Amino acid sequence: MVYAQHLPWRTALRHARPRTHLAEQLGCRTCQAQLCAPSRSHLLSLPGATHSPYLQPSSLSLSRNFSSSPARRKEKPSSPEEDDVQPQEERKEEVTDKPRPVDDVIDAKSKPSEPTPIPGAVDGKASSAASGGGESGSGNNDGGSRKRKGQERSLTKNAPPEVYPQVLAIPIAQRPLFPGFYKAITIRDQTVIAAVQELLKRGQSYVGAFLLKDHDSSQDVINDPSEVYDVGTFCQITGAFPAGQGEEKALQAVLYPHRRIRLSELIPPHTTPPGAPQPSQAAQAEEKKGDIVASFEEPGTAAEQSKPGSEYEAKYDPTAFLRTWPVSLVKVENLADEPFDKKAPTIRALISEIVNTCKEIGNVNTLFRDHVSAFAMSQSAANIADEPAKLADFAAAISGGEMEEAQGVLASLNIEQRLSKALEVIKKEHMNAQLSSKISKDVESKIQKRQREYWLMEQMKGIRRELGLESDGKDKLVEKFREKASKLAMPEAVKKVFDEEINKLAHLEPAASEFNVTRNYLDWLTQIPWGQRSAENFGIRHAQEVLDEDHYGLKDVKDRILEFIAVGKLRGTVEGKILCMVGPPGVGKTSIGKSIARALNRQYYRFSVGGLTDVAEIKGHRRTYVGALPGRIIQALKKCQTENPLVLIDEVDKIGRGHQGDPSSALLELLDPEQNSSFLDHYMDVPVDLSKVLFVCTANMTDTIPRPLLDRMELLELSGYVSDEKMAIAERYLSPQAKEANGLKDVDIKIEQDAIMELINKYCRESGVRNLKKQIDKVYRKSALKIIQDVGEDVLSEDKAMTEEGKKAQEESAKDESDVTETPTEEKMEKETTEQPRVALKVPDDVHVSIGKDNLKDYVGPPVFTSDRLYDKTPPGVAMGLAWTQMGGAALYVESILESALTHSSRPGLERTGNLKPVMKESTLIAYSFAKGLLAQQYPGNKFFEKARIHLHCPEGAVQKDGPSAGITMATSLLSLALNRSLDPTIAMTGELTVTGRVLRIGGLREKTVAARRAGARMVVFPRDNTSDWLELPENIKEGIEGKPVDWYSDVFDLVFPDVQAAEVNRLWKKELAKPAKEERESEDGDGDLLN
DSSP, X not given: OOOOXXXXXXXXXXXXXXXXXXXXXXXXXXHHHHHHHHHHHHHHTSTTOOOOTTOOHHHHHHHOBOOOXXXXXXXXXXXXXXXXXXXXXXXHHHHSOOOOOGGGOOOTTOOOSSOOOOOOOXXXXXXXXXXXXXXXXXXXXXXXXXXXXXXXXXOOOOOOOSOOSEEEEEEEOSSOOOTTBXXXXXXXXXXXXXXXXXXXXXXXXXXXXXXXXXXXXXXXXXXXGGGBOSEEEEXXXXXXXXXXXXXXXXXXXXXXXXXXXXXXXXXXXXXXXXXXXXXXXXXHHHHHHTOOOOTTOOSSOHHHHHSTTOHHHHHOOTTGGGGGSSSOEEEEEEXXXXXXXXXXXXXXXXXXXXXXXXXXXXXXXXXXXXXXXXXXXXXXXXXXXHOHHHHHHHHHHHSOOOHHHHHHHHHOOSHHHHHHHHHHHHHHHHHHHHHHHHHHHHHHXXXXXXXXXXXXXXXXXXXXXXHTSOOOXXXXXXXXXXXXXXXXXXXXXXXXXXXXXXXXXXXXXXXXHHHHHXXXXXXXXXXXXXXXXOOOOOOHHHHHHHHHHHOSOOHHHHHHHHHHHHHHXXXXXXXXXXXXXXXXXXXXXHHHHHXXXXXXXXXXXXXXXXXXXXXXXXXXXXXXXXXXXXXXXXXHHHHHOSSSXXXXXXXXXXXXXXXXXXXXXXXXXXXXXXXXXXXXXXTTOSEEOOTTOEEEEEESOSTTSOHHHHHTSEEEEOOOOOHHHHHHHIIIIIHHHHHHHTTOTTSEEEEOHHHHHHXXXXXXXXXXXXXXXXXXXXXXXXXXXXXXXXXXXXXXXXXXXXXXXXXXXXXXXXXXXXXXXXXXXXXXXXXXXXXXXXXXXXXXXXXXXXXXXXXXXXXXXXXXXXXSSSOSSOOTTEEEEEEEETTEEXXXXXXXXXXXXXXXXXXXXXXXXXXXXXXXXXXXXXXHHHHHHHHHHHOXXXXXXXXXXXXXXXXXXXXXXXXXXXXXXHHHHHHHHHHTOOOOTTEEEOBEEOTXXXXXXXXOHHHHHHHHHHTTOSEEEEEGGXXXXXHHSOHHHHTTOEEEEESBHHHHHHHHSTTOOHHHHHHTTHHHHOOOHHHHHHHHHHHHHHHO
């Protein structure tokens, strides 16, 4: 290697270095040899010039032209300062385009057939790369031509060396490089970038490119030979351009592969940082002597240099300086194609098929056709058959096949195998091109069809418009709205708004965004049934029949509906009412709304507000929003098409509140009879009369309903059903419905009354009948399974159940082997589906099934409740109270026990458990204080509460309990413990207690009475203030129960402790609380001492 290449004499020598050009359309090889001979002889006649080992005159003389100019001999060695100034002088010389000797220029129009090596680049900048493929590279720079005002400089290059001892290996990803076809790569490793730039400075623009086996790898250094394929290409860097900034700085290099090489040995990269290259002593000595040495050329004859294994090759190593760099240096060996017969029929057939396939791809792919054209221009028709290897490389290079397939073409040295693999790759490219073309044609045909239809429709509209047969679409739309409005009895305010909007629509262009907004508004405005009312049926008898047909019991609700109908019958019209039915789940609140609508002959609309947090659901959105809609009430009017529908608002007690507002506040205007006559929806923005609408709301409890909203509604309380009512409902409604729903309508199957009663008492004790319905459904489902198992599937076979269409669909479905989670194609779905695939099967008439109390366990399992009440015989300290819950009423027991034995020295205390909430905790303290006061006042000899540590508990600790109505129950429990008396287990009580003993009014007496009846109570103690509620209870609920109203707790005491003797009570606990004898003597001695 020779350094100090920026010295003046080396610059002159570099300008005079031989460069090659492609002779355009030379007639024959003899003419080429004649043209090249003067150049070669001139080159050899240069003083001090030697042959390069990488130039083979015998081969270059046939295809290359060289030009040279006499080199200027260096007068004296230049100083380092001159070396530093030289790059600037060089750039000035390049900018200043001086005329060159005529001998130095050879036909500037000729194009090189090989890429031009980059001159030594300073500060990382490289000349632009030539574009093209195959042998048609170009090194002309249009920008440079303009700068030089049209003057052309000859482009020259060195021939690639046949022997290169060691080469810098660059791993590439995704696709291998093929000889003769350019490819741009990006290098991001800074060390590799510095090595490439150093190679370019030294005139060594050759690297080896090897394909990485890992698809996702982007490394620039080979750490192990197994990371890459061993067959690669020997490439020349024809262009290098900096890319990126800062830490992401990279280098884009354009590579031109010359030949195939095999990686024989990897020289591991060193981790030491690269040092600045130092010129060799031999080079420095030659510089001192003033000898001219061009680039890496060393003395020696061409034959010696080109001979593999020669002494010169062993001595010369152009990449030796990179051994201290952390880059990939590899030893490679050239790969030559195996000999082949060009006239072999297999090779000719493969060549013909590849050419035909390329033509077919070019017909459907424009970009591929351009590649084929460029390759064909660089080859004559005869050369394609003469060079099948190059044709195979071309086919593999431009196809988009898999990485392994392309590498297989590159690694094939047998021409027949290479052509076969290339044909396989190009065939796959042909299939992809055909598929892409088909998709493109389908899309184009659809677009063209739509455009043609649109054009024809516009023409038809124009013709009809000219003939007066049809008006414009906008005019037709305006006419339609006017026609719909003429049939409606719009109020004046609404009519005015309609006229304004219709005039606006008439002056808007259909393409304007405001056009659709106005059209949608007018559509809603004309779909509200202004002045349209349904003919109501005010027949009392008809309403009674409908209500009794759909529901059993519910006398209060039915009476209120009949009152409503009676008022409407007398007045001829009814104003909108707001009813709110409150009761536990499963008692028929929602279903009774539909029955009311059927009895009144009104349209029915239901929507739920449970969990609703957006006010816009009630009042609508503003029209300025995209996708705005009116509220649910306006939508109800549109659906029902009457001004007087029945609107059921479900779950009004579970309405939410969010950042979009408070929907319960929006309901205030909707459910107020004084305001809803001019309800203003945000979207409609016109007053809408809702006074004719009958609103029915449902709720499980009133505690969560806002007070102002609750004040606007008329409450109708629905209590739970007792056993008799559940029995009637099960026989009349639930059992027939479940029987039909389970396919047993015509089958002789019956659930006996004792079985239904068993279900009610031991499986379904809740207030409603929803769970009872589930259990009856379960009985019929089990019966259906047993019938099929007993009769056998031979009698009830699938062939009888399937229709002809169903059988065909089932056969098509059996052919489909795809997974059930995958959706079949539309064509398959049409074959695998049908409108009615099955028909109902008839059970034989000889099948009889009867479900009684004895075999009920076989259908629904063991009972959930084993007894009617928790205690058959209550111990002292246990009292049965009554509570109201969302599920109805429930029996609530209060238990009190002694935590420790009573002694003279024991301390009193009270412990409370049972998941009690604050109000109920206060009730326990009130009851405890009242019981202590009662015992101290009436039975002063009983010192129980003065020494007893008591634990009071309410069972089912997982259920939260709150409310004041358990006051008398807690006091009775404590007194029962203090008196050591058991209570009658059939007595239930409810009432709030004050510290003075007054019993206050409570709520939910109906539900509590139902719960007492289910628990087997025969007496219910309640506050006297609730006497009116007791009298209103149906007789079937009160049957077998004795009601005892009380004012003071003394009345309760007389009922639960009827035969208490004062003397007996005062003697209780005397023995337990007596002082021990020793303490008594000490006490007497102490008293005597005090007397003395």
